[in-house]
Amino acid sequence: xxxxxxxxxxxxxxxxxxxxxxxxxxxxxxxxxxxxxxxxxxxxxxxxxxxxxxxxxxxxxxxxxxxxxxxxxxxxxxxxxxxxxxxxxxxxxxxxxxxxxxxxxxxxxxxxxxxxxxxxxxxxxxxxxxxxxxxxxxxxxxxxxxxxxxxxxxxxxxxxxxxxxxxxxxxxxxxxxxxxxxxxxxxxxxxxxxxxxxxxxxxxxxxxxxxxxxxxxxxxxxxxxxxxxxxxxxxxxxxxxxxxxxxxxxxxxxxxxxxxxxxxxxxxxxxxxxxxxxxxxxxxxxxxxxxxxxxxxxxxxxxxxxxxxxxxxxxxxxxxxxxxxxxxxxxxxxxxxxxxxxxxxxxxxxxxxxxxxxxxxxxxxxxxxxxxxxxxxxxxxxxxxxxxxxxxxxxxxxxxxxxxxxxxxxxxxxxxxxxxxxxxxxxxxxxxxxxxxxxxxxxxxxxxxxxxxxxxxxxxxxxxxxxxxxxxxxxxxxxxxxxxxxxxxxxxxxxxxxxxxx
Amino acid sequence: xxxxxxxxxxxxxxxxxxxxxxxxxxxxxxxxxxxxxxxxxxxxxxxxxxxxxxxxxxxxxxxxxxxxxxxxxxxxxxxxxxxxxxxxxxxxxxxxxxxxxxxxxxxxxxxxxxxxxxxxxxxxxxxxxxxxxxxxxxxxxxxxxxxxxxxxxxxxxxxxxxxxxxxxxxxxxxxxxxxxxxxxxxxxxxxxxxxxxxxxxxxxxxxxxxxxxxxxxxxxxxxxxxxxxxxxxxxxxxxxxxxxxxxxxxxxxxxxxxxxxxxxxxxxxxxxxxxxxxxxxxxxxxxxxxxxxxxxxxxxxxxxxxxxxxxxxxxxxxxxxxxxxxxxxxxxxxxxxxxxxxxxxxxxxxxxxxxxxxxxxxxxxxxxxxxxxxxxxxxxxxxxxxxxxxxxxxxxxxxxxxxxxxxxxxxxxxxxxxxxxxxxxxxxxxxxxxxxxxxxxxxxxxxxxxxxxxxxxxxxxxxxxxxxxxx
Numbered sequence: 001x002x003x004x005x006x007x008x009x010x011x012x013x014x015x016x017x018x019x020x021x022x023x024x025x026x027x028x029x030x031x032x033x034x035x036x037x038x039x040x041x042x043x044x045x046x047x048x049x050x051x052x053x054x055x056x057x058x059x060x061x062x063x064x065x066x067x068x069x070x071x072x073x074x075x076x077x078x079x080x081x082x083x084x085x086x087x088x089x090x091x092x093x094x095x096x097x098x099x100x101x102x103x104x105x106x107x108x109x110x111x112x113x114x115x116x117x118x119x120x121x122x123x124x125x126x127x128x129x130x131x132x133x134x135x136x137x138x139x140x141x142x143x144x145x146x147x148x149x150x151x152x153x154x155x156x157x158x159x160x161x162x163x164x165x166x167x168x169x170x171x172x173x174x175x176x177x178x179x180x181x182x183x184x185x186x187x188x189x190x191x192x193x194x195x196x197x198x199x200x201x202x203x204x205x206x207x208x209x210x211x212x213x214x215x216x217x218x219x220x221x222x223x224x225x226x227x228x229x230x231x232x233x234x235x236x237x238x239x240x241x242x243x244x245x246x247x248x249x250x251x252x253x254x255x256x257x258x259x260x261x262x263x264x265x266x267x268x269x270x271x272x273x274x275x276x277x278x279x280x281x282x283x284x285x286x287x288x289x290x291x292x293x294x295x296x297x298x299x300x301x302x303x304x305x306x307x308x309x310x311x312x313x314x315x316x317x318x319x320x321x322x323x324x325x326x327x328x329x330x331x332x333x334x335x336x337x338x339x340x341x342x343x344x345x346x347x348x349x350x351x352x353x354x355x356x357x358x359x360x361x362x363x364x365x366x367x368x369x370x371x372x373x374x375x376x377x378x379x380x381x382x383x384x385x386x387x388x389x390x391x392x393x394x395x396x397x398x399x400x401x402x403x404x405x406x407x408x409x410x411x412x413x414x415x416x417x418x419x420x421x422x423x424x425x426x427x428x429x430x431x432x433x434x435x436x437x438x439x440x441x442x443x444x445x446x447x448x449x450x451x452x453x454x455x456x457x458x459x460x461x462x463x464x465x466x467x468x469x470x471x472x473x474x475x476x477x478x479x480x481x482x483x484x485x486x487x488x489x490x491x492x493x494x495x496x497x498x499x500x501x502x
Numbered sequence: 503x504x505x506x507x508x509x510x511x512x513x514x515x516x517x518x519x520x521x522x523x524x525x526x527x528x529x530x531x532x533x534x535x536x537x538x539x540x541x542x543x544x545x546x547x548x549x550x551x552x553x554x555x556x557x558x559x560x561x562x563x564x565x566x567x568x569x570x571x572x573x574x575x576x577x578x579x580x581x582x583x584x585x586x587x588x589x590x591x592x593x594x595x596x597x598x599x600x601x602x603x604x605x606x607x608x609x610x611x612x613x614x615x616x617x618x619x620x621x622x623x624x625x626x627x628x629x630x631x632x633x634x635x636x637x638x639x640x641x642x643x644x645x646x647x648x649x650x651x652x653x654x655x656x657x658x659x660x661x662x663x664x665x666x667x668x669x670x671x672x673x674x675x676x677x678x679x680x681x682x683x684x685x686x687x688x689x690x691x692x693x694x695x696x697x698x699x700x701x702x703x704x705x706x707x708x709x710x711x712x713x714x715x716x717x718x719x720x721x722x723x724x725x726x727x728x729x730x731x732x733x734x735x736x737x738x739x740x741x742x743x744x745x746x747x748x749x750x751x752x753x754x755x756x757x758x759x760x761x762x763x764x765x766x767x768x769x770x771x772x773x774x775x776x777x778x779x780x781x782x783x784x785x786x787x788x789x790x791x792x793x794x795x796x797x798x799x800x801x802x803x804x805x806x807x808x809x810x811x812x813x814x815x816x817x818x819x820x821x822x823x824x825x826x827x828x829x830x831x832x833x834x835x836x837x838x839x840x841x842x843x844x845x846x847x848x849x850x851x852x853x854x855x856x857x858x859x860x861x862x863x864x865x866x867x868x869x870x871x872x873x874x875x876x877x878x879x880x881x882x883x884x885x886x887x888x889x890x891x892x893x894x895x896x897x898x899x900x901x902x903x904x905x906x907x908x909x910x911x912x913x914x915x916x917x918x919x920x921x922x923x924x925x926x927x928x929x930x931x932x933x934x935x936x937x938x939x940x941x942x943x944x945x946x947x948x949x950x951x952x953x954x955x956x957x958x959x960x961x962x963x964x965x966x967x968x969x970x971x972x973x
Contacts, residue, residue, distance in 0.1 A: 297585075391685075403678045441580050
């Protein structure tokens with residue numbers, strides 16, 4: 001592990017927290033937006049600098065030199081590795097672009113405080129590798145949306161219930177694990193906790209409820225970074241037995257299909273968005289729980305692509321809401337002639353979300369199918385069906401919102417420059433990542449390999465070798481199935497040893 | 503300059519010209535600086551001309567050197583060497599792809615020149631040419647694709663631009679509903695295509711057409727699959743082709759696609775898009791030789807589509823729908839030809855039919871004038887007598903056939919009633935249960951009962967939506 005010359009990680013985490021404290025002094029409304037933007041921007045730059053410095057030094061992990069944990073003689077509190085290094089700037093970017101796309105009159109002081117607190121907590125979560133600290137941060141992360149719901153006098157019970165169960169399961173699971181490091185019950189509890197947080201059916205009721213009751217920005221940023229997936233990778237995946245993962249894979253794929261179907265019949269745009277997101281995030285879980293290097297790489301690629309595209313899709317939907325109020329999909333609104341560029345941006349972000357060829361999601365989808373087919377061939381079919389259904393849902397929403405009617409409107413509905421910049425930045429990232437995906441894929445592949453090695457070390461089995469078919473292309477499956485972590489796993493091939501050591 | 507370098511430059515130019523057009527038109531639109539009508543049309547003309555010249559150049563090289571299979575391998579787009587995972591970008595120029603690419607350039611270029619005047623000062627001029635650029639790029643990539651992923655890339659671009667062009671007149675509900683319908687069918691076809699690809703990969707570990715085409719140049723390759731594998735993969739690809747080409751039972755989208763502007767109807771649904779399914783079958787034709795059952799299915803589906811389309815075309819009262827079903831008749835016959843092993847005949851049939859149908863569709867707005875000119879020329883009225891094929895049939899059968907044609911073979915009703923309604927009904931039921939569950943958890947009154955802006959409750963709106971989906 002290397003040490004950064006400058007405390008990038010601390011800066012990334014502290015900047016939004018300090019800004020939140022500043023906002024508590026009730027500055028003028030114009031200053032609220034400025035402070036929020038500067039803090040999110042600083043956070044993004046610091047997170048990016050950390051990633052770049054780690055890459056430049058060729059290290060596997062890195063921490064701040066003056067980290068409190070290190071100074072106290074224990075493991076650093078904040079550190080990054082191949083997994084969290086790209087996720088940290090990603091999360092910071094989602095926040096900065098969401099703030100940027102928020103109209104000035106919509107950015108209330110309390111909402112901004114909650115948003116910045118959420119950002120600080122979330123970045124700390126993603127920069128943390130110690131289980132108990134992650135659990136505390138995950139629990140803290142549920143508080144800002146809860147406070148917003150409370151302050152706005154919105155129904156709280158569904159969110160409170162699910163998040164309480166989530167935190168209770170986490171604490172119980174980790175406590176049990178402290179007594180017995182191989183406790184299946186403990187793994188089960190931790191797994192159940194992340195399933196609740198990720199909204200995997202049947203414990204997903206909080207997700208459409210949150211989108212219905214909270215502000216769109218809060219709900220969006222509570223779900224799109226997919227902190228549940230991060231918790232899975234840190235807390236569960238390294239220690240979960242294979243049969244647990246297989247069961248969860250099945251549950252995730254069923255959720256993906258179910259949510260895709262539900263997205264198609266929704267008549268409220270927010271509910272449609274929540275199910276669309278659920279369907280996509282469940283696919284990430286399908287890849288994660290294959291626990292094969294290729295499946296994990298696919299899941300991580302899909303994770304990044306979905307976070308970017310669904311945030312872009314959400315921001316465009318929110319921009320429409322900011323002009324028209326809550327959107328219903330049971331009538332044609334015909335907004336294209338008034339906001340044609342928003343229509344185009346909506347369509348592109350929506351298509352990127354379904355992994356349309358040429359966008360970043362396509363490669364992730366390919367790798368995901370590849371990983372899923374290795375476990376159950378039918379799983380790959382299900383992933384394809386989900387993509388098809390989600391594609392229909394996206395275009396249905398586009399047609400309902402932007403076409404089908406002539407709507408005379410006299411006020412100017414066009415996008416404001418900051419909104420345009422925010423969505424365009426996301427689109428260029430998605431298309432850029434789609435046209436030149438190799439560097440990102442390799443980075444995430446390294447993270448996946450590390451995780452596979454961790455599991456192998458925990459279960460005391462050799463790292464499985466990939467199928468040695470020299471002609472594999474695209475969505476492939478080894479001709480001889482190779483169960484990754486069962487005792488029957490084949491010994492590593494000679495060429496694979498180098499990979500394990502690296 | 504060596505022959506390899508020349509063909510590589512020509513091949514990349516053929517693909518690069520439409521890509522550049524799309525990049526320029528797309529980026530300027532995305533950045534809010536759309537090009538003027540004249541510049542858009544000129545750029546389109548230049549891109550199509552360059553692409554066409556490059557394609558003809560490759561054809562010339564192939565004819566002069568006797569080369570039948572030129573492969574341009576751009577290497578790996580994504581590679582995980584340790585996992586032996588590669589996404590290859592490869593283009594193949596052979597006796598199938600080169601004629602198809604040239605046909606695409608010629609027809610799309612012609613329609614570009616036509617649309618420049620036809621859509622002059624239309625509000626959607628830029629939108630049309632943006633979708634036109636997407637379609638052109640998609641068609642060329644699909645035509646010369648050397649791997650399944652590359653073909654899928656082009657296939658998806660064609661599908662998206664087609665659906666959005668159907669909904670071109672998007673201030674009316676009809677075209678939009680039809681566009682949605684076309685997109686839904688295309689997504690089903692895409693899913694079948696991808697599942698075929700997954701199955702192929704699962705069985706063989708290969709992603710390029712090497713497995714499907716074997717070592718030989720098209721169409722003489724021998725696929726490296728067993729008979730059973732060929733049957734499964736082939737049936738899935740047949741389903742994908744049926745969706746894309748409007749073969750039964752997916753034929754309902756073709757007349758709906760005629761809601762778009764005449765130039766797009768002419769080149770996209772009358773000429774190129776509708777033949778893409780047949781092109782796919784031609785591209786993977788070596789696997790048809792491996793399974794007599796598969797070949798039989800292809801022939802049967804083609805002939806059944808042709809018979810159905812002949813009946814449907816005779817009862818349509820508008821010229822574009824009649825032409826759509828006339829197109830479908832020919833596509834059905836082409837499909838049967840592919841199943842019977844007449845690959846070159848099918849390719850020639852596609853080229854001839856696409857050119858003829860483009861001309862007919864482009865002339866369709868002036869049909870009455872053409873009829874008048876014809877009647878003036880022959881000095882009398884055109885015959886209105888019953889079709890000689892149907893003249894000998896009893897009245898009851900003629901009536902049944904009329905209804906069959908009028909209802910488009912009941913295939914839309916079958917899909918609506920057999921698939922869409924149960925699917926939507928099931929998820930609406932789930933949605934109601936979820937709302938109830940949320941009501942129990944939150945202890946609040948159900949949100950579902952809240953009236954909408956139009957005064958209708960959720961349930962009432964749902965009923966309306968079901969009725970709409972049946973339409």
